[in-house]
Amino acid sequence: MMVEKVKGIKYHKKQDVAIVGAGMTIFRRRLNETGKELSYYAVKQALEEAGLDISDIDMVVMGSAPDAFDGVHMKGEYLLDGAGASNKPYVRVFVGGGTGVFAPIAGYWHVASGLADVCLVVCEEKMSSSHPHPQSAFKYIWDPILDRPLKPNLIWIFALEMRRYMHVHNIKHEDIALVSVKNKANALDHPAAQLAAKITVEDVLNSEPMALPVRRLDVSPPSDGAAAIVMVAPHIARQLTDEPVWVTGVGWSLDTTWWTNRDLYFPRYVAEAAKMAYKMAHITDPRKEIDVAEPYDPFDYKELHHMEGLGLAKKGEAPILTREGVTARDGDLPVCPSGGLLGVGNPIAASLGVKVAEIYWQLAYRAGKRQVAKEVTTGVAQAWGDLMQVGTVVVLSNKR
Amino acid sequence: MVFTEKIIDPRELRHVEGKIELYWIYTSGEAGDYFFKKLRDEGKFTAAKCKKCGYIFFPPRIYCEFDFSETEYVEVSGEGCVVAYAVAYYDKNGEKLEKPEIYALIEMDGTNGRIIHLLGEVEPEDVCIGMKVKPVLKPKEEREGKITDILYFKPA
Numbered sequence: 001m002m003v004e005k006v007k008g009i010k011y012h013k014k015q016d017v018a019i020v021g022a023g024m025t026i027f028r029r030r031l032n033e034t035g036k037e038l039s040y041y042a043v044k045q046a047l048e049e050a051g052l053d054i055s056d057i058d059m060v061v062m063g064s065a066p067d068a069f070d071g072v073h074m075k076g077e078y079l080l081d082g083a084g085a086s087n088k089p090y091v092r093v094f095v096g097g098g099t100g101v102f103a104p105i106a107g108y109w110h111v112a113s114g115l116a117d118v119c120l121v122v123c124e125e126k127m128s129s130s131h132p133h134p135q136s137a138f139k140y141i142w143d144p145i146l147d148r149p150l151k152p153n154l155i156w157i158f159a160l161e162m163r164r165y166m167h168v169h170n171i172k173h174e175d176i177a178l179v180s181v182k183n184k185a186n187a188l189d190h191p192a193a194q195l196a197a198k199i200t201v202e203d204v205l206n207s208e209p210m211a212l213p214v215r216r217l218d219v220s221p222p223s224d225g226a227a228a229i230v231m232v233a234p235h236i237a238r239q240l241t242d243e244p245v246w247v248t249g250v251g252w253s254l255d256t257t258w259w260t261n262r263d264l265y266f267p268r269y270v271a272e273a274a275k276m277a278y279k280m281a282h283i284t285d286p287r288k289e290i291d292v293a294e295p296y297d298p299f300d301y302k303e304l305h306h307m308e309g310l311g312l313a314k315k316g317e318a319p320i321l322t323r324e325g326v327t328a329r330d331g332d333l334p335v336c337p338s339g340g341l342l343g344v345g346n347p348i349a350a351s352l353g354v355k356v357a358e359i360y361w362q363l364a365y366r367a368g369k370r371q372v373a374k375e376v377t378t379g380v381a382q383a384w385g386d387l388m389q390v391g392t393v394v395v396l397s398n399k400r
Numbered sequence: 401m402v403f404t405e406k407i408i409d410p411r412e413l414r415h416v417e418g419k420i421e422l423y424w425i426y427t428s429g430e431a432g433d434y435f436f437k438k439l440r441d442e443g444k445f446t447a448a449k450c451k452k453c454g455y456i457f458f459p460p461r462i463y464c465e466f467d468f469s470e471t472e473y474v475e476v477s478g479e480g481c482v483v484a485y486a487v488a489y490y491d492k493n494g495e496k497l498e499k500p501e502i503y504a505l506i507e508m509d510g511t512n513g514r515i516i517h518l519l520g521e522v523e524p525e526d527v528c529i530g531m532k533v534k535p536v537l538k539p540k541e542e543r544e545g546k547i548t549d550i551l552y553f554k555p556a
């Protein structure tokens with residue numbers, strides 16, 4: 001048994017954990033398929049890539065964000081049969097937007113603990129069911145006494161955060177818009193993409209104001225979709241592939257709900273989660289040791305914000321790296337080579353497909369046209385959610 | 401505040417009222433689309449047979465829940481037999497019903513599936529487990545492609 005101390009928690013790992021297959025549906029604003037059907041398609045693809053059958057699965061983890069999207073209370077249970085979990089140990093996990101990376105973390109502990117040798121992780125979101133707009137569901141995450149009577153819209157707080165980030169580091173909107181330009185262009189090579197496009201910085205700056213400084217093209221779209229990965233123990237991985245991708249670190253952290261009492265310019269919740277994951281993965285200098293990254297990018301400034309939280313850039317440095325092309329697909333540190341949420345779409349939990357699954361595909365050299373130019377060994381995926389509160393981080397490596 | 405104190409009206413306390421105002425438009429999905437269009441347009445019932453294990457799902461699904469193989473649609477009669485039933489005196493909001501309603505779990509002929517629906521043209525004391533029933537549909541021009549296009553099941 002390997003014993004390690006992570007963040008003061010004694011961490012006992014029974015066995016290593018590998019990812020051997022991934023799948024995802026197309027991401028679209030509205031899909032006819034039910035959430036169960038979307039889950040089925042994603043699982044089917046992941047199983048095929050892994051070379052496994054549903055009967056090989058020991059346990060299933062479902063990640064899905066608020067019930068208010070699909071409009072089914074306890075939707076984890078509702079989605080169960082589409083996730084292939086009938087009569088199996090099954091659990092749904094949920095930390096808002098952080099769920100797409102948190103569900104693989106839950107899958108990790110299923111296998112690392114030795115409870116399961118083969119764990120299927122499925123993430124689903126059908127946002128289009130929710131009316132008048134998926135955004136409406138977010139109105140009810142606010143404190144009902146202090147915030148909600150003022151009728152805030154979720155984009156307002158992101159506008160506050162973006163403004164604070166720009167102010168502290170003296171960053172121009174032009175520099176932030178480059179992220180949207182890059183990710184939407186990267187998405188042109190993603191077969192599942194909803195909003196792939198060749199756009200310019202001017203297009204972003206001239207797009208419709210949502211809650212300034214946030215404009216329409218700074219934001220990712222709501223989407224329907226599902227994604228899945230298969231996580232296995234080493235002796236199973238060996239039978240399936242010569243090149244498994246290992247989960248070398250996981251971390252998660254939540255900051256206080258009193259979000260007004262934090263300085264918004266820096267995502268401490270991401271930094272804490274990254275610290276935990278890096279310690280587990282024995283990473284001391286992420287900027288040097290991470291080859292490819294998929295930070296959560298529901299807004300363009302968020303990619304930069306999260307790069308800094310992940311230690312991939314110094315505070316205020318992420319826009320400079322972006323401008324210099326370091327984060328391009330052929331750069332020294334490719335960031336969101338999938339096209340991210342800005343380009344592929346943002347079906348909250350199903351962003352698994354462009355975060356952990358994309359890093360898996362990159363490290364397995366299965367990313368096709370999206371494969372980054374440089375040689376890759378280690379990558380990081382991250383998501384963020386709740387009331388700007390949670391950071392979830394997974395580090396993957398093709399070397400054990 | 402003490403444990404024995406009971407506040408009957410929460411408005412006696414300093415309070416803010418709130419409401420969650422959302423509504424949903426659900427899609428019936430691939431299999432649902434097929435099933436409800438057939439029901440609405442032709443008054444026909446569809447099940448789905450697993451191409452691998454042969455299990456016949458009703459209502460139909462595009463996948464087999466047990467082995468994850470694809471399925472194919474098969475037409476069935478829509479008739480079935482009662483395997484359990486409940487006689488309801490209160491509605492979903494807890495309001496007393498004028499007349500008790502009979503909810504039955506119905507095993508559908510030619511399938512491995514069951515659905516829940518109302519029984520009609522029968523009194524509660526005359527219902528029994530194993531009773532054969534058949535569907536009564538709304539007139540075609542009133543059908544919308546919904547589960548309520550079936551008004552109820554009646555003794556066959």
Ligand SMILES: [Zn+2]
Nearest residue numbers: 450453464467
């Ligand atoms: Zn079957």
